[in-house]
Amino acid sequence: xxxxxxxxGGSVQAGGSLRLSCATSGYPFYNNRVAWxxxxxxxxxxxxAHIYTGDVSAYYADSVKGRFTISQDNAKKxxxxxxxxxKPEDTAMYYCAARGPSYSGSPLNPTYYSYWGQxxxxxxxx
Numbered sequence: 666x667x668x669x670x671x672x673x674g675g676s677v678q679a680g681g682s683l684r685l686s687c688a689t690s691g692y693p694f695y696n697n698r699v700a701w702x703x704x705x706x707x708x709x710x711x712x713x714a715h716i717y718t719g720d721v722s723a724y725y726a727d728s729v730k731g732r733f734t735i736s737q738d739n740a741k742k743x744x745x746x747x748x749x750x751x752k753p754e755d756t757a758m759y760y761c762a763a764r765g766p767s768y769s770g771s772p773l774n775p776t777y778y779s780y781w782g783q784x785x786x787x788x789x790x791x
Contacts, residue, residue: 670783672688678791679751681789685748689743696717697719698717698768699715699718699737699761699762700761700778701759703758704757712771712772712775714729716735716744753789758784759784762780763779764779765779
């Protein structure tokens with residue numbers, strides 16, 4: 666049974682930093698694609714960043730490029746998202762997602778992923 670558990674969310678002021686973690690269990694972490702998404706109230710879930718754990722190739726949404734860094738620890742089967750220079754518009758529920766054995770389309774599309782965590786709230790005040 667695959668489980669994804671996010672942690673590390675919280676409330677910070679604009680310009681601050683947070684580090685999110687996503688601990689996986691029961692999931693073939695290595696040589697797979699995992700991602701971070703976020704969803705603000707009244708908005709669609711949007712892809713923030715994804716990474717292929719086999720070669721550590723990463724992709725970022727334009728809105729977070731240069732501020733957020735996605736990384737992994739293969740030994741711990743854990744995904745991270747370092748968020749710096751946070752802005753009020755980064756306020757959202759952040760979700761970890763993992764690709765399943767059957768997938769198609771863009772890795773920035775939520776439908777690409779089969780497994781999801783419960784989310785962790787990030788609130789940035791101005």
